Amino acid sequence: MSDNNTIWEHSPAVDELPEDVIFVDTLRCTGCWTCALACMTGNGLSDGKFFVNVRTLGSGEGIDRPAGVWPDLHMSWMPYYTKGCLKCKTRTDEGELPYCVKACPNKALAFGPAAAEKIEAARERGSRIYQLPAWEHSKEGVIYASPDRDIL
Ligand code: SF4
Numbered sequence: 001m002s003d004n005n006t007i008w009e010h011s012p013a014v015d016e017l018p019e020d021v022i023f024v025d026t027l028r029c030t031g032c033w034t035c036a037l038a039c040m041t042g043n044g045l046s047d048g049k050f051f052v053n054v055r056t057l058g059s060g061e062g063i064d065r066p067a068g069v070w071p072d073l074h075m076s077w078m079p080y081y082t083k084g085c086l087k088c089k090t091r092t093d094e095g096e097l098p099y100c101v102k103a104c105p106n107k108a109l110a111f112g113p114a115a116a117e118k119i120e121a122a123r124e125r126g127s128r129i130y131q132l133p134a135w136e137h138s139k140e141g142v143i144y145a146s147p148d149r150d151i152l
């Protein structure tokens, strides 16, 4: 069950993951928006239309400043997949990666079997594995790992 007080849904077991699962490793994400722009250009979307956009989490004053006080500064990002995301089915049916996954310069995204492997590795290393709750109206089958652990 989810409600407006829930910030993440249950952690899906490996056999609950769909074949077209997308994994987002928030520890690796640097908020560069390359995924969003790759999707926009690859799928021929109009300028400024995004199937995935990138939220800034934990920023300080303004979205481009970290939270905290020097030297204890922190900032993180979360790619948010909208319902419009097609999971690049025409590409993945041909064995290609989705535009967003292929373009990420930090290997923060993974797709399909590679995603399932990374999810399990992150889980074993103590990461919180979660999906967004229903009230977020996000794309199904997108799984996140929290940033509070060692990098994989
Ligand atoms: S997921 Fe990758 S491409 Fe997208 S904002 Fe994060 S680091 Fe950049």
Ligand code: SF4
Residues within 6 Å of the ligand: 038, 039, 040, 042, 043, 051, 052, 081, 084, 085, 086, 087, 088, 098, 099, 100, 101
């Ligand atoms: S999977 Fe494809 S359609 Fe969905 S956000 Fe990534 S590039 Fe866009």
